[in-house]
Amino acid sequence: MTGSVFAPPSSDKKILEEGLSFTPKFDEHGLVTAVVTDARDGELLMVAHMNAEAIELTLESGIAHYFSRSRAKIWKKGESSGNLQTVKEIRVDCDQDAIWLKVEVAGHDATCHTGRRSCFYRTAHTVNGKPVLVVADDHRHFDPDHVYGH
């Protein structure tokens, strides 16, 4: 990544896993997986992706930035809805291809674009061998049509 503050990940597993250099292992699209939990109670809010620029912007500003794969650009989460995420802690996993953000959510205290607190509002099951979902949380903190102006 030209201009990135990140050095390339070491090919030495020991250095990658036990070292103290933050060298994200980006995939073929230049992305790592970002797992986002609520700093208050640990609830899983969303899964997104970050490129080098998104991680740098997040580290610098303390506000979560991601890379939107559908729009192919940097995405300052909550810019439209007001549900900005203040980052309380960033962690990285053993092989440095996944990042964990513990955040405080502003605005409606909602992260999902459907208006729910978390994107994970449905549980998965099999019923007679058929894979089905059950809604576990249907509380809408905001009206998406109103907030996103559809």
Place this chain on the structure above:
Amino acid sequence: MTGSVFAPPSSDKKILEEGLSFTPKFDEHGLVTAVVTDARDGELLMVAHMNAEAIELTLESGIAHYFSRSRAKIWKKGESSGNLQTVKEIRVDCDQDAIWLKVEVAGHDATCHTGRRSCFYRTAHTVNGKPVLVVADDHRHFDPDHVYGH
């Protein structure tokens, strides 16, 4: 996916996000992201990937199965180390390309192959513009050399 119990995801966003059919949106490699937390206290333990077979095996057996990208095969987590994961709940996110497993870990109560409870044992920071890591949890629940016989 030939032989999979999963129907292809709907191209209708409303059905995908609000419907009750479990239709995982696999990427170009046939995978979805799996986020794994401890059912006891919500601690993030690991991030992995699942193909259709891994999800089916997990739903059927109640024991977490993943797809190992490095070994290119189904991976019954904990088969070598004894740290099997009993799945207490499965959730799926709005667009069905990420899955959340809440698990109980057997054995050493450790998930990371380095012997630590979680793969996310380091925090990330910038110090004078340089991206660095700090070890937040260095407790080894097992000796990897002993358990994996290296």
